[in-house]
Amino acid sequence: MSGGNGQTMGGGQEPLLALHGVHKRFGGLHAVNDVSFSVAPGSIKAVIGPNGAGKTTLFNLIAGNLPVSAGTITFRGEEIQGKKTHAIARLGMARTFQNIKLFHGMTALECVMVGRHVRSRSGLFAGLFSLPSTWKEERAIRTRAMELLDFLQIADLAHVEATSLAFGQQRAVEMARALAAEPKLLLLDEPAAGLNIYETAEVARLITTVRDMGITVLLVEHDMSLVMDISDEILVLSFGAKLAEDTPANIQKNTEVINIYLGADDAA
């Protein structure tokens, strides 16, 4: 494979995230098969592959939503496989989900504030119950959450119930919630799924802006023009295994990739 296992192309720099020989088995199904790669700080890396290739499972392993069957995952120099999701989040990792997960009965602003609480001293429950000792911190969290909604251009929707918003707006709330935790690494699982061409262009702009803020982005995405436009590197999965890892230009020329993926039904 070009580029070598687990090494980035950026030269010398320590990777922010590195996977070595990661496996995940569900009974007899080998959903992730000996995957190694790394993500350079400040980069945008995309994971592509046909449905069922193991992309979401890979994200679940990285974020600690599922335990690995074998292998190591190193984030900011620390091995994180086996750690709980909240411990990994506190190290500086945030994610959005393929199926949007916003809380019923909460406004957009409240959803984003919940994302912020992973970093606050008093924690989620003290925050929700507004204990007097936490009021000052609460105000700071609210201010920051409003700034993020503004950044994502949905500040006018702050007080609307999040689950009643349009799909593209819910995705923006989810991204604001992830950013509220001030992550070093943001995992986005199909951020453009279900969005129209204009919303997709907006998501592309947001992702590159997030990267320009110094946040490293790892995304799974089916929209090939989005992936090719914004990614520094692309990892291709097929049946759980790494098929290729390269720049967008080289991935587009890789005949193996074209055969299993780009040439098939996803060409549009």
Ligand SMILES: Nc1ncnc2c1ncn2[C@@H]1O[C@H](COP(=O)(O)OP(=O)(O)O)[C@@H](O)[C@H]1O
């Ligand atoms: N929790 C689970 N239990 C059993 N099988 C699973 C589970 N999650 C995913 N799988 C299986 O693992 C494979 C990879 O799924 P997934 O990671 O969702 O693929 P992708 O995101 O690339 O479409 C699929 O065959 C899927 O059915």
Ligand SMILES: [Mg+2]
């Ligand atoms: Mg998936």
